[in-house]
Amino acid sequence: xxxxxKNSKGFVSLSFVFxxxxxxxxxxxGVFAIALSQQRDYVRSTCVNEASDLQISTxxxxxxxxxxxxxxxxxxxxxxxxxxxxxxATATMNAPVIASTERILxxxxxxxxxxxxxxxxxxxKARAExxxxxxxxxxxxxTGQYELAxxxxxxxxxxxxxxxxxxxxxxxxxxSEGGIAPNYEWEPDAxxxxxxxxxxxxxxxxxxxxxxxxxxMNVLSTQCSVAxxxxxxxxxxxxxxxxxxxxxx
Numbered sequence: 001x002x003x004x005x006k007n008s009k010g011f012v013s014l015s016f017v018f019x020x021x022x023x024x025x026x027x028x029x030g031v032f033a034i035a036l037s038q039q040r041d042y043v044r045s046t047c048v049n050e051a052s053d054l055q056i057s058t059x060x061x062x063x064x065x066x067x068x069x070x071x072x073x074x075x076x077x078x079x080x081x082x083x084x085x086x087x088x089a090t091a092t093m094n095a096p097v098i099a100s101t102e103r104i105l106x107x108x109x110x111x112x113x114x115x116x117x118x119x120x121x122x123x124x125k126a127r128a129e130x131x132x133x134x135x136x137x138x139x140x141x142x143t144g145q146y147e148l149a150x151x152x153x154x155x156x157x158x159x160x161x162x163x164x165x166x167x168x169x170x171x172x173x174x175x176s177e178g179g180i181a182p183n184y185e186w187e188p189d190a191x192x193x194x195x196x197x198x199x200x201x202x203x204x205x206x207x208x209x210x211x212x213x214x215x216x217m218n219v220l221s222t223q224c225s226v227a228x229x230x231x232x233x234x235x236x237x238x239x240x241x242x243x244x245x246x247x248x249x
Contacts (some may be wrong), residue, residue, distance in 0.1 A: 012140045040222065047198055047241065048224060050084060052226050054137065055196060055228060058129070060116055061129070065122045065184050068122075079105065079112070082105045086098065095150050118183075123172065130169070130170055134167070134168060134196070137198075146203070159202070160203050164197070164198050170194075171190040171193035172190075191228055196225065196227075198225070201220060226238070
C-alpha cells in the first residue's frame with residue numbers, strides 16, 4: 001500500500017510538471033506570436049505610410065519647381081527680344097530707345113536673379129526635407145518597434161533592426177541651356193534615384209533565464225519600397241511590401 005501511495009504521488013508530481021511545462025510552452029508560444037505579429041505589422045505600416053508621405057512631399061516640391069519653368073522660359077524670350085531691340089537701337093544711335101531698353105533689360109535680369117533664388121530655395125528645401133524625413137522614418141521604425149517590445153522584454157531578446165537599402169535623392173537638373181533661372185527637368189533614371197527602399201530583419205530569442213523551460217528563436221524579415229512612376233502627367237506611387245499595389249498621386 002505504501003508503494004502504491006508513493007507511486008501515486010510520483011505520478012501526480014510528474015503530471016503536474018508535465019501540465020506546467022505544457023502551460024509554459026503554450027504561454028511562451030503565445031507571447032512570441034503576439035510579439036512577432038506586432039513587430040511585423042508596425043514596421044510594415046510605418047514604412048508604407050511614412051515613405052508614401054515622403055514621396056508625396058518630394059513630388060509636390062518637384063511640381064512646384066517645374067511650375068516655374070513657364071516663367072523662366074518667358075524671361076529668356078523677353079531678354080532675347082530686348083537684346084535684339086537694344087542692338088538695333090544702338091546701330092541706329094537712337095539714344096532714347098537705348099536708354100529705355102537698357103532699363104527694361106536690367107529689370108529682366110533682376111527678375112531672372114530673383115527667380116533663380118526662388119528655384120534654388122525650392123531645391124534646397126526639397127533636399128533638406130528628403131534627408132530629414134528619411135532619417136526620421138528610420139528612427140521612428142526602430143524606436144517604435146522597441147517600444148512595442150517593452151511588455152515582452154523580460155522574456156524576449158531582440159537583435160536586428162530597420163535600415164535603408166537605398167538613399168534617395170531629389171533628382172532634378174537644369175536643362176541644356178543652363179544659365180541663371182533655367183528650366184528644370186528630371187535627371188536620367190529619376191525614378192530609380194527617387195525610390196525609397198528599406199529592409200527589416202529581426203531575430204527573436206528566449207532570454208537565457210527562461211531557456212530551461214522554453215528555448216525558442218525566430219528570425220523575421222521584410223522589405224518595403226515606394227517608387228514613383230513619372231512617365232505620365234499624373235504621377236503614381238508604386239508601393240511594395242513583398243507585393244505591389246499602385247496608388248495615384
